[in-house]
Amino acid sequence: MTLPPHAPDAPVQPIFELIEVEQVFEVPKPGRPLFSRETVGLRALDGVRLSIRKGTSLAIVGESGSGKSTLLRVLLGLDKPSGGRALYRGKPIGEARARGTGFARDVAMVYQDARGSLDPRMTIGAIIAEPLRHFNIVPREGEAARIAQLLDRVGLPADAAERFPSGLSGGQVRRVAIARALASEPSVLVADEAVSGLDVSTQAQLLTLLQSLQRDMGLTLAFITHDLGVASYLCEEIAIMYLGRIVETGPTDAVLKAPVHPYSAALRAAAPQFFEPLSEPLPGEIPSPLDLPKGCRFSTRCPVAQSDCQSKDPQLGKLGSGRAVACIHPITQA
Numbered sequence: 001m002t003l004p005p006h007a008p009d010a011p012v013q014p015i016f017e018l019i020e021v022e023q024v025f026e027v028p029k030p031g032r033p034l035f036s037r038e039t040v041g042l043r044a045l046d047g048v049r050l051s052i053r054k055g056t057s058l059a060i061v062g063e064s065g066s067g068k069s070t071l072l073r074v075l076l077g078l079d080k081p082s083g084g085r086a087l088y089r090g091k092p093i094g095e096a097r098a099r100g101t102g103f104a105r106d107v108a109m110v111y112q113d114a115r116g117s118l119d120p121r122m123t124i125g126a127i128i129a130e131p132l133r134h135f136n137i138v139p140r141e142g143e144a145a146r147i148a149q150l151l152d153r154v155g156l157p158a159d160a161a162e163r164f165p166s167g168l169s170g171g172q173v174r175r176v177a178i179a180r181a182l183a184s185e186p187s188v189l190v191a192d193e194a195v196s197g198l199d200v201s202t203q204a205q206l207l208t209l210l211q212s213l214q215r216d217m218g219l220t221l222a223f224i225t226h227d228l229g230v231a232s233y234l235c236e237e238i239a240i241m242y243l244g245r246i247v248e249t250g251p252t253d254a255v256l257k258a259p260v261h262p263y264s265a266a267l268r269a270a271a272p273q274f275f276e277p278l279s280e281p282l283p284g285e286i287p288s289p290l291d292l293p294k295g296c297r298f299s300t301r302c303p304v305a306q307s308d309c310q311s312k313d314p315q316l317g318k319l320g321s322g323r324a325v326a327c328i329h330p331i332t333q334a
């Protein structure tokens with residue numbers, strides 16, 4: 001029997017669903033002779049499975065080069081994955097994006113380089129007016145009031161509308177980027193390192209703001225961060241990436257309290273104090289994505305690797321309680 005979408009026990013369709021998504025970039029072959037055009041495939045995403053439910057907040061965590069921004073570009077429909085399926089409300093993301101302004105209005109982005117994403121020649125008011133006009137959110141006569149409302153929502157004074165980005169601090173610029181993202185009245189906010197590089201108190205203020213926006217407006221949030229403290233403060237769910245694959249996912253508290261993937265455990269151990277720089281780097285070098293280890297990609301750095309880890313490539317599999325792990329010998333908690 002097919003249930004109508006509003007039936008109480010109909011399965012809830014996720015906002016985003018990634019099924020075995022892969023993203024391979026053709027890059028120059030290392031050491032190729034001058035003038036040779038030889039390329040090799042760099043697997044930036046490999047077998048990524050992810051589902052983002054409406055109204056949840058998801059942190060995407062992992063070391064530099066693990067594929068977080070590549071994953072975000074797929075979610076935003078900026079890049080088509082080279083393999084697998086990437087769906088937005090059940091439809092391929094590329095199709096959803098091409099169908100008109102619905103997707104662009106509904107899914108807003110806060111970029112890592114907030115200052116670089118704002119035109120220095122435009123006032124803050126003009127910057128926020130752009131999406132208001134583009135998506136026809138308010139009639140022209142209501143624009144100034146809506147800009148003041150959005151500035152107030154992100155904790156900026158109304159006269160900030162007259163200023164230029166160069167006259168604002170790093171924290172204020174991030175607030176403007178958030179106000180601009182909210183202008184189209186999106187239901188999904190995607191952010192790449194939106195609070196990194198700020199002092200701790202500015203970071204805390206922005207996290208409080210994002211948390212209240214998420215709660216008050218029922219936003220779905222996908223948030224890239226290096227910082228487990230940021231993930232645990234802001235996000236109900238966490239996805240931990242390693243060399244292009246999600247190796248562990250589940251409710252943030254449960255995963256960080258009792259990680260079952262040795263990589264998640266190592267990340268957790270390297271950050272005993274949230275919101276502080278990592279106490280020590282993870283042991284060993286991260287392998288090149290051009291030369292992935294055989295079997296499990298974490299086996300070369302894994303403190304509990306066994307011989308079969310070098311031959312079997314574990315896929316993300318369900319554990320129950322909303323958790324999943326890609327490991328042949330997951331950590332069992334005492």
Ligand SMILES: Nc1ncnc2c1ncn2[C@@H]1O[C@H](COP(=O)(O)OP(=O)(O)OP(=O)(O)O)[C@@H](O)[C@H]1O
Binds near residue numbers: 025064066067068289
């Ligand atoms: N357009 C591209 N062409 C070739 N390689 C790319 C491209 N974009 C990303 N990569 C490679 O894909 C891998 C994942 O990169 P990505 O930027 O997604 O990592 P990240 O997790 O966001 O890292 P960071 O924390 O440093 O931002 C890296 O090895 C990167 O060099």
Ligand SMILES: [Mg+2]
Binds near residue numbers: 068069070
């Ligand atoms: Mg990145």
